[in-house]
Amino acid sequence: MRIDPVQRQSLISLTSTIGLTAVGFLSTMYFAHAVGPSILGAYFLFVAYFSVFNLIGDGGFGGAAVKRISEGEDQNAYFTAFVLLRVILMAVSVGFLLIARPYLVKLTASGVLPWLVLALVVSTFTNIASNSVYGRGMVGVNQISSLIDNLVRIGIQVAAVVLGYGVAGLAGGFVAGILVSGLFNFRFLDLSPAPFRRSHVSSLFAFSVWTFLSSSGYLVFSYADTILIGHFMTEADIAIYRVALQLTSIAAFVTLALHTTLYPKVSYWGKQGDLSLVESALARAFTYSLLLAVPVVAGGWILGERLLYFFYGASFAAGAGALAILLLVQVASVFMYLQTMCLNALDRPKDSFRVTAVAVTANIVLNILLIPEYGIVGASAATLVTMVLNAALARRALSRSIRVRIEPRAVGHIVLAALIMAAVVMAFSFAIPLSNVFVVLGTVGLGGLVYILVLLRIDRGIHDELKELTRKLGIPWPEGL
Secondary structure, eight states, rough: SOHHHHHHHHHHHHHHHHHHHHHHHHHHHHHHHHHTHHHHHHHHEEEHHHHHHHHHHTTTTTHHHHHHHHTTSSSSHHHHHHHHHHHHHHHHHHHHHHHGGGOOOHHHHOOOOHHHHHHHHHHHHHHHHHHHHHHTTHHEEEEEEEEHHHHHHHHHHHHHHTOHHHHHHHHHHHHHHHHHHHHHHHHHHOOOOOOOOHHHHHHHHHHHHHHHHHHHHHHHHIIHHHHHHHHHOOOOHHHHHHHHHHHHGGHHHHHHHHHHHHHHHHHHHHHTOOOOHHHHHHHHHHHHHHHHHHHHHHHHHHHHHHHHHHHOOOOGGGGGGHHHHHHHHHHHHHHHHHHHHHHHTOOHHHHHHHHHHHHHHHHHHHHHHHHHHHHHHHHHHHHHHHHHHHHHHHHHHTTTTTTTOOOOOHHHHHHHHHHHHHHHHHHHHHHOOOOOOOHHHHHHHHHOOOHHHHHHHHHHHHHHHHHHHHHHHHOOTTOOO
């Protein structure tokens, strides 16, 4: 309780992200071995289409509700208007899905279309509860619900796969996780129905239009490559690509935690005119996001092929080339996600959309051009180019409101520590062949230990902040660090 609120909520968010990602990794490894790339790819395609139609069902009103509720005025009225709008859009989304059914050949062939309809209905309830709780500033509750979602989903999926239900079992577990997450958020929901006026709907709509368009851009970065790989290639190729992408997501732990934690804070600071707090928080967020992203990239370039081979199976080692590029995508995403988060939180969704729209157009064009020629490596390259473009344009737009900067000394120390770590890992791998999973895991552990020891030695600022945070948590700080 003595920890600063931003630090505390960031820690909860980071812990939740690490927990759910760890469980997700283990389950995907099991599914990769148990059902193979084709069934796993069909499930990934189901998730991609769910994201597309769920975005239609949200219409940007989820983000708008978070923004308006977080501002602290007429919260119950905004909540009630949001509930009504979200239910209407869910019906529209399901209608579009049923109309598009004849064109979704691979989706219908796998037999998961009924599960997709059910997922869209259930997600409406969960979306209402989670966004409302998040808007009220209960970031920890929101993050714990994500952890519960993943634990329930994975638990049911594993049981279903063991019983032989294949892709239907994976889709069913996905729906169950969404439902339980919604029930958990609903337990903490302290808003209640209240009369609302046309002005409340207009306010939500004014923000939601641009949020919806910006969210469409995020969706393209997340799933357009998956859908286009499915169009030009096979479900097995989808699985290989998505597994490589999942492995790189380790680099995004801190970014996702800070993105979630800082949004309501930046929204409040912007409303109060405290832009200096936004500037310092963003600069520090860059540093702590790169604290993990940079060494993961360095280690992934050296050990990526071996990790894919031993963790997921020989057929997934073909994703090593895509993995090398996707690791760089995670570094670019640090700047893209944090900067666009600030644009939206500072009530500039139009600018967020404009910069995203340019990158989205480039992403679709590059995917169409590169996937038929270069396969999943082409999809990775398209994502990297457009992520860098989006980050650069977002920085330019955000610079009109605040001073966007990094902390050069701290970032330099992070890069130096990562280079030293890479040298040690390479030397170790030459001395001891990476012939089994235990040696690979030992090499990963060695690299992580070298990195953190070097970084704490050369950067006293990061050293002192981590030491203080550790002691506030009641954890003894190791002597000699």
